[in-house]
Amino acid sequence: MLITLACVGGKPRPKDAFEDLISEYLKRCVGVVRCDAEAFRTEKALLEWVSHKQGRTPPVLMLLDERGRQMTSAALAEWLRARLDEGKQHVVFAVGPADGWSDRAREEARRRGSLLALGPMTFAHQLARLIMAEQIYRACTILTGHPYHIGH
Amino acid sequence: MLITLACVGGKPRPKDAFEDLISEYLKRCVGVVRCDAEAFRTEKALLEWVSHKQGRTPPVLMLLDERGRQMTSAALAEWLRARLDEGKQHVVFAVGPADGWSDRAREEARRRGSLLALGPMTFAHQLARLIMAEQIYRACTILTGHPYHIGH
Numbered sequence: 001m002l003i004t005l006a007c008v009g010g011k012p013r014p015k016d017a018f019e020d021l022i023s024e025y026l027k028r029c030v031g032v033v034r035c036d037a038e039a040f041r042t043e044k045a046l047l048e049w050v051s052h053k054q055g056r057t058p059p060v061l062m063l064l065d066e067r068g069r070q071m072t073s074a075a076l077a078e079w080l081r082a083r084l085d086e087g088k089q090h091v092v093f094a095v096g097p098a099d100g101w102s103d104r105a106r107e108e109a110r111r112r113g114s115l116l117a118l119g120p121m122t123f124a125h126q127l128a129r130l131i132m133a134e135q136i137y138r139a140c141t142i143l144t145g146h147p148y149h150i151g152h
Numbered sequence: 153m154l155i156t157l158a159c160v161g162g163k164p165r166p167k168d169a170f171e172d173l174i175s176e177y178l179k180r181c182v183g184v185v186r187c188d189a190e191a192f193r194t195e196k197a198l199l200e201w202v203s204h205k206q207g208r209t210p211p212v213l214m215l216l217d218e219r220g221r222q223m224t225s226a227a228l229a230e231w232l233r234a235r236l237d238e239g240k241q242h243v244v245f246a247v248g249p250a251d252g253w254s255d256r257a258r259e260e261a262r263r264r265g266s267l268l269a270l271g272p273m274t275f276a277h278q279l280a281r282l283i284m285a286e287q288i289y290r291a292c293t294i295l296t297g298h299p300y301h302i303g304h
């Protein structure tokens with residue numbers, strides 16, 4: 001399975017401390033899932049990219065959204081395990097623009113996946129990406145029984 | 153007011169990408185509150201430090217804890233404003249050890265402040281510190297009407 005950490009908007013940033021940490025977490029998932037990162041200028045560009053993705057199974061789209069459902073790290077790992085069991089080849093977690101997702105994007109996510117809330121707080125764009133990268137890695141460690149989740 | 157971002161346990165780390173980002177957020181609070189960071193080897197050391205702090209008002213202790221109450225970023229800013237209005241001089245936000253707080257620490261927090269949950273997910277120690285640093289900065293921008301909170 002490929003997991004894409006996607007984002008829409010946000011300032012273009014070359015290499016900064018956030019990018020280093022995000023890359024590191026995504027790299028550490030190897031052996032469980034492959035991960036990459038994609039940035040889109042607009043929500044429309046993201047949705048078109050998702051709808052044109054060819055593969056044996058269509059991508060599962062998870063939009064990070066305050067209206068989404070909150071999950072514990074263990075519940076996210078179980079959710080991921082269920083997608084693996086279904087034979088899904090591609091899951092896309094997407095961090096939205098500063099003004100949030102449109103109704104159309106939310107509808108698309110409900111059709112292709114779900115809406116996920118990181119909690120009640122609002123996070124900076126790069127921080128939301130980093131949190132999601134760590135949660136993807138944490139889910140991988142939960143699925144493989146690595147002790148990271150219970151305190152390294 | 154002084155805000156201390158405290159932590160208990162975690163591996164000793166020199167300067168890493170997390171530390172750089174945390175320092176940067178704490179520095180940016182200047183003009184609203186002063187911030188510093190403290191690390192304690194044990195929960196006991198933290199609680200003794202808090203109880204020996206002298207000042208016109210005793211420190212308000214907020215322990216980050218999954219059993220705590222979840223707050224939006226705006227609610228956290230309002231909470232901070234209320235402490236400023238009460239003339240509190242020192243607020244301590246503390247990230248706990250990997251195995252969580254003891255009942256004694258939770259009791260102490262309820263007496264001196266409260267328990268705060270960042271949401272339902274489990275975060276790495278350094279990531280929890282970074283999230284809290286960003287939320288402190290975000291609260292400062294909400295209190296001063298800086299546009300950061302509504303998308304930079």
